[in-house]
Amino acid sequence: MKKIRTGDAVGHVLCHDITRIVRGEFKGPVFRKGHVVTEKDIPVLLSVGKENLYVWEKKEGWLHEDEGAERLYQLCANDHIGRTEAKEGKIEIFSQIDGLLKVDAEGLYQVNRIGELMIASRHGNFPVKKGDSLAGMRVIPLVIEEKKLEEAKAAVKGGPLFAVLPFQKKKVGIVTTGGEVYKGRIKDTFGPVIREKMTEYPAEVLGQTIVDDDKEMIHQAIEEWITAGADMVVCTGGMSVDPDDLTPAAIAATGGDIVSYGAPVLPGAMFLLAYVHRDGKMIPVVGLPGCVMYAKRTIFDLILPRLMADDPVTADELAALGHGGLCLNCGVCIFPHCGFGK
Numbered sequence: 001m002k003k004i005r006t007g008d009a010v011g012h013v014l015c016h017d018i019t020r021i022v023r024g025e026f027k028g029p030v031f032r033k034g035h036v037v038t039e040k041d042i043p044v045l046l047s048v049g050k051e052n053l054y055v056w057e058k059k060e061g062w063l064h065e066d067e068g069a070e071r072l073y074q075l076c077a078n079d080h081i082g083r084t085e086a087k088e089g090k091i092e093i094f095s096q097i098d099g100l101l102k103v104d105a106e107g108l109y110q111v112n113r114i115g116e117l118m119i120a121s122r123h124g125n126f127p128v129k130k131g132d133s134l135a136g137m138r139v140i141p142l143v144i145e146e147k148k149l150e151e152a153k154a155a156v157k158g159g160p161l162f163a164v165l166p167f168q169k170k171k172v173g174i175v176t177t178g179g180e181v182y183k184g185r186i187k188d189t190f191g192p193v194i195r196e197k198m199t200e201y202p203a204e205v206l207g208q209t210i211v212d213d214d215k216e217m218i219h220q221a222i223e224e225w226i227t228a229g230a231d232m233v234v235c236t237g238g239m240s241v242d243p244d245d246l247t248p249a250a251i252a253a254t255g256g257d258i259v260s261y262g263a264p265v266l267p268g269a270m271f272l273l274a275y276v277h278r279d280g281k282m283i284p285v286v287g288l289p290g291c292v293m294y295a296k297r298t299i300f301d302l303i304l305p306r307l308m309a310d311d312p313v314t315a316d317e318l319a320a321l322g323h324g325g326l327c328l329n330c331g332v333c334i335f336p337h338c339g340f341g342k
Contacts, residue, residue, distance in 0.1 A: 268299025
């Protein structure tokens with residue numbers, strides 16, 4: 001800091017809050033620490049008795065907090081991401097579209113290890129709405145060494161820390177397996193659940209095929225929906241280990257790549273995900289366990305946003321869901337604002 005006459009302070013940065021008190025009316029900061037003094041501020045400062053001020057003495061290799069925040073923002077800037085102005089060393093970013101938030105968690109960790117700066121975000125791989133807050137970043141002290149921001153830039157490898165992937169318009173075919181439904185003994189209640197979940201995304205359900213517990217019938221129904229232009233096929237029923245449950249074998253018969261049959265998530269352990277390649281397209285085919293029909297939130301709610309954003313899911317990512325993969329079946333469900341899937 002250095003002491004300076006208030007009349008000479010234009011363009012300098014305040015190192016402390018300036019308080020104004022009007023008896024019975026107001027008490028509080030008229031200017032805050034970090035404020036850059038302008039010509040019109042001088043009469044106000046003099047009116048509160050400030051003939052002299054302590055200001056930041058700019059030195060080579062040091063940045064003001066707002067300059068530092070701008071540098072942090074550059075590590076986060078990406079398509080479909082908006083921002084606030086830098087204020088008191090802080091910038092917040094928000095989504096400009098409905099989509100899937102992706103976070104470079106390792107890069108974020110490395111930046112936050114540097115010290116005297118921080119970026120806090122919401123969890124990645126979850127859907128966000130237009131206007132939703134994504135992250136906030138700030139420099140902790142009033143001034144910061146420029147080399148710390150250079151370290152942060154070096155820690156971010158391969159691109160920005162955040163991205164919002166837009167949801168794609170997808171056509172969906174449903175294949176429901178079960179002799180009891182096929183033969184009319186009971187009414188299907190799985191299809192309506194899938195249709196309801198699809199309303200959360202820009203999806204068009206092409207229709208539903210109900211088949212018997214027959215591998216070839218199930219396989220043929222999947223292929224027919226792919227031929228009809230489905231971008232995703234959702235299979236319900238026939239997913240357990242009973243002898244009559246043949247949906248996994250039917251999905252395998254498509255020749256697609258099976259990512260995993262089984263996931264460390266409850267509800268949803270018997271989940272299956274495959275990708276079928278047809279005419280240059282990678283079409284996800286999912287096998288849903290019965291829990292999706294009656295549980296509020298399941299493995300399907302964790303994976304569907306990624307499928308809708310064309311974000312390929314790997315076996316390693318499914319395995320990682322075990323940490324946080326236990327739904328507590330709360331009386332009032334607040335998903336995704338809870339620990340499920342995080």
